[in-house]
Amino acid sequence: MSKEEVKIDDVVGHDDEYKYGFVTDIDTEIIPPGLSEEVVRLISKKKGEPEWMLDFRLKAYRYWLTLPVPRWAHLDIPEIDFQAISYYAAPTKKEGPKSLDEVDPELLKTFDRLGIPLEEQKALSGMAVDAVMDSVSVKTTHRTLLAEKGIIFCSISEAIKEYPDLVKKYLGSVVSYRDNFYAALNSAVFSDGSFVYIPKGVRCPMELSTYFRINASGTGQFERTLIVADDDAYVSYLEGCTAPSRDENQLHAAIVEIVVENRAEVKYSTVQNWYAGDKEGRGGVYNFVTKRGLCRGDFSKLSWTQVETGSAITWKYPSCVLAGEGSVGEFYSVAVTKNRQQADTGTKMIHTGKNSRSTIVSKGISAGHSQNSYRGLVKVAPNAEGVRNYTQCDSLLLGSNCGAHTFPYIDVMNDSAVVEHEATTSKISEEQLFYCNQRGIPTEEAVGLIVNGYAKEVMNKLPMEFAVEAQRLLSLTLEGSVG
Amino acid sequence: MNPLKQYLDLYRENRETIEQSSTPVLNALRTNALTVLEKEGSRLPGKCDEGYEKTAVDEMFAPDYGVNINGVKLPVDPSLTFKCDVPSVSTLLALVVGDTFIPTRTLLNNLPAGVTVTSLADASRTMPETVEKFLGKIANEDEAGVALNSLLVRDGLMVHVAEGVKAEKPIQIVNIFNTPVPTMAVRRVLVVAEENSSVKLLFCDHTQRDDTDYLDSQVIEVAVEAGAEVDICDIEESSPRTHRFSQLFTKQGNDSKLKVTGVTLVNGETRNNFTVKVEGNGCDTRLDGMAIGKASQSIDNRTYLLHASDHCSSNQLFKYVLDDSSRGAFEGLIEVAKGARFNEAYQSNRNILASKAARMHTKPQLLIYNDDVKCSHGATTGQLDERAIFYMQQRGIPQNEARTMLMQAFMVDIIEKVSIEGLSDRLRHLVERRFRGEDALCGDCSASCTPVTKKDNL
Numbered sequence: 001m002s003k004e005e006v007k008i009d010d011v012v013g014h015d016d017e018y019k020y021g022f023v024t025d026i027d028t029e030i031i032p033p034g035l036s037e038e039v040v041r042l043i044s045k046k047k048g049e050p051e052w053m054l055d056f057r058l059k060a061y062r063y064w065l066t067l068p069v070p071r072w073a074h075l076d077i078p079e080i081d082f083q084a085i086s087y088y089a090a091p092t093k094k095e096g097p098k099s100l101d102e103v104d105p106e107l108l109k110t111f112d113r114l115g116i117p118l119e120e121q122k123a124l125s126g127m128a129v130d131a132v133m134d135s136v137s138v139k140t141t142h143r144t145l146l147a148e149k150g151i152i153f154c155s156i157s158e159a160i161k162e163y164p165d166l167v168k169k170y171l172g173s174v175v176s177y178r179d180n181f182y183a184a185l186n187s188a189v190f191s192d193g194s195f196v197y198i199p200k201g202v203r204c205p206m207e208l209s210t211y212f213r214i215n216a217s218g219t220g221q222f223e224r225t226l227i228v229a230d231d232d233a234y235v236s237y238l239e240g241c242t243a244p245s246r247d248e249n250q251l252h253a254a255i256v257e258i259v260v261e262n263r264a265e266v267k268y269s270t271v272q273n274w275y276a277g278d279k280e281g282r283g284g285v286y287n288f289v290t291k292r293g294l295c296r297g298d299f300s301k302l303s304w305t306q307v308e309t310g311s312a313i314t315w316k317y318p319s320c321v322l323a324g325e326g327s328v329g330e331f332y333s334v335a336v337t338k339n340r341q342q343a344d345t346g347t348k349m350i351h352t353g354k355n356s357r358s359t360i361v362s363k364g365i366s367a368g369h370s371q372n373s374y375r376g377l378v379k380v381a382p383n384a385e386g387v388r389n390y391t392q393c394d395s396l397l398l399g400s401n402c403g404a405h406t407f408p409y410i411d412v413m414n415d416s417a418v419v420e421h422e423a424t425t426s427k428i429s430e431e432q433l434f435y436c437n438q439r440g441i442p443t444e445e446a447v448g449l450i451v452n453g454y455a456k457e458v459m460n461k462l463p464m465e466f467a468v469e470a471q472r473l474l475s476l477t478l479e480g481s482v483g
Numbered sequence: 484m485n486p487l488k489q490y491l492d493l494y495r496e497n498r499e500t501i502e503q504s505s506t507p508v509l510n511a512l513r514t515n516a517l518t519v520l521e522k523e524g525s526r527l528p529g530k531c532d533e534g535y536e537k538t539a540v541d542e543m544f545a546p547d548y549g550v551n552i553n554g555v556k557l558p559v560d561p562s563l564t565f566k567c568d569v570p571s572v573s574t575l576l577a578l579v580v581g582d583t584f585i586p587t588r589t590l591l592n593n594l595p596a597g598v599t600v601t602s603l604a605d606a607s608r609t610m611p612e613t614v615e616k617f618l619g620k621i622a623n624e625d626e627a628g629v630a631l632n633s634l635l636v637r638d639g640l641m642v643h644v645a646e647g648v649k650a651e652k653p654i655q656i657v658n659i660f661n662t663p664v665p666t667m668a669v670r671r672v673l674v675v676a677e678e679n680s681s682v683k684l685l686f687c688d689h690t691q692r693d694d695t696d697y698l699d700s701q702v703i704e705v706a707v708e709a710g711a712e713v714d715i716c717d718i719e720e721s722s723p724r725t726h727r728f729s730q731l732f733t734k735q736g737n738d739s740k741l742k743v744t745g746v747t748l749v750n751g752e753t754r755n756n757f758t759v760k761v762e763g764n765g766c767d768t769r770l771d772g773m774a775i776g777k778a779s780q781s782i783d784n785r786t787y788l789l790h791a792s793d794h795c796s797s798n799q800l801f802k803y804v805l806d807d808s809s810r811g812a813f814e815g816l817i818e819v820a821k822g823a824r825f826n827e828a829y830q831s832n833r834n835i836l837a838s839k840a841a842r843m844h845t846k847p848q849l850l851i852y853n854d855d856v857k858c859s860h861g862a863t864t865g866q867l868d869e870r871a872i873f874y875m876q877q878r879g880i881p882q883n884e885a886r887t888m889l890m891q892a893f894m895v896d897i898i899e900k901v902s903i904e905g906l907s908d909r910l911r912h913l914v915e916r917r918f919r920g921e922d923a924l925c926g927d928c929s930a931s932c933t934p935v936t937k938k939d940n941l
Binding site for chain 2: 072074382395397398399400401402403404405406407408409410411412413414415416417418419420421422423424425426427
């Protein structure tokens, strides 16, 4: 082992503290663990849902029973006991807060500590926030302002009651309950999430944001997000997540569905910072998420940007179905794994529309004993003429015990398509480190600099407010782990 | 239905016949093979298996093929195959008809000292230790595809190059199908290049009839010992009704060099597995492939390159041109094992779809368990440059001609990397004819090649 390597390993060695690892002591209503038709009915009843919603859940549950647990990912997933998880946990509330004064002060404190401006005056900084604690949407800000423009931004349970036609039309239209094991599970038990509808021709004046937090122990979080951008609409949507540090593994199986109509544009950014487990890999969140957008309209555009630093295991492929003519799909990702984390993440670009284009830029950084995989599909349907795709996935290895893997699938069924894929894997160049050292920059900082530069292409795609947070998060992660 | 069953039944019914016409070394493999295949859930890979999405090997083996378990010597007229031969390649020729090895007189008379080309049965009598040391040790005998080969193989081919011997003249092995009934050939090849030796091998697959279904199932094991150099070129020019499931396994010792080139020009359905394990330090590996698909040809190459040692480099380049409704698939996996340091591994896959109905499926993969590596892979799928065609048309080159020229130019980097003397020219010629659609019969051939009769050599 060279001297340089020893240094990097030293840097990798010490662990930083996960600053969101605290537990909030508030009254929470948790139903007993286990999953059965009764539980599905109970969740539906607790949420006061209409009959059609219950049917949707039951159909999903019955289908889920027939499915085997997927094992194809390059992940070592311990057996999950689905009967040991509680499928519904919510901060107790009487009627639902009418104003902030009615919200449990402990809860407000929690979100303050997480740096989320729940209070209206703070929120004037220009972001509308929907905060989801455990399974229930706690508070959505800025609703009146948005309502003036005709924008609907509320929790999905409210949407089910207040806008049943919209929900009925779009729910499950992109990610069907038959999609996969975790999508079926989510469809059966999802408890809350956000619903966004941007009407025709409206440009959403502010960033919309959802903050997810798992608090209670022994529970899973199953939220569901549905975003619909009607013709010529535009919205930028942010998602952030944290969880307390616990020794047990918690399951997070979410679904995000996005529908983009003619000439509309949706930008979806995620900074995923679930608790990743400790150095030995104890605890942490299993993040098994199905995210998919349907670019249904012509010249529509969907852009996914994700910064993945948390979770013990990540299994996530934000995808675009590019059905509209000239539709555009983008995927920018930075995935950082350290310690014993595992990630199998990437995207799917399914081109069925003429002249549709997609860009994939994926940057993986692995450190410690982690395994980081990129898995992606680019598919060009027989009738999709003039499709263009460019994929670039780079992996950076820090330390000799980690792994970086790439599994791209490229299926081209039309002769007019141009599809390119490039991948590289390497470690931080010793020359670059040496150059920095020469100029008085210590190795740790130098590694941070290089990694930040490496990830910049993706960071630049994040909205301002998030970019700062993500950059900080990345260097914070690096500080303790170079990872 | 599981096609394994018919082969297991065949084996059980004819166990004695097979074992009597074979040799103890080969028979020794069968015990393990039977255990593997009889295991609960054992099956040939099909479309539901990761890595076999585009070629269902189980379906390939499902029809009722005749297997030459008695070792009947089939008469052959090699001149049929060599009518279109380009005579510039000077090789030592051996024929394998179905699965029976037939050496030619040139081969026997001109083999340099220290080089042995013989049937596995003979080799297991003359050099039993060597055969035992390598046979079944390089291939993964626990895979159903390999186990099936081991179970049914009656004889095979052995190429052995003694320590320090440099075999200059390439050795050419021509596999021929000529039976009038659907036949499955169970071929087994063992190549051993001892320390500091070198050898060049050329495998050619031919069929003399295109009205019969054939199944070519082969396992090739190649041992490249320390400091040795092996160059293998495998060219398939069979018929649209030929199915092929070829599995090549290699292992490399310290400072050895290996080069494998797989060429598919005419075929029905082909699946080639290249499993290359680099176990020695300081090795150099090159793996190239080229496929030209027309009509409803299906070509599926899978490479698995394992770096398990230090200071090695590997390069892979696979190119496909697919026309009509042909199907192409490429899956390439590079794995750098834990603790394997200072390796460089590159892989590239470039494809051209020349028609609407052609399909290409690509899956380049990297599995990296060490940070001291330089690895990359790239894949592109596209079409001929319309502007280049337009440019050529402007200058009076007809469109068809322009397309052919561009496609040929696309294949040049593979062709030029072939190091067997004269073979580059021959390949260039074959590729040109292939693109012009003149692959079938000598009579239709516009190339003015001299028909050679190698019949005298027998």
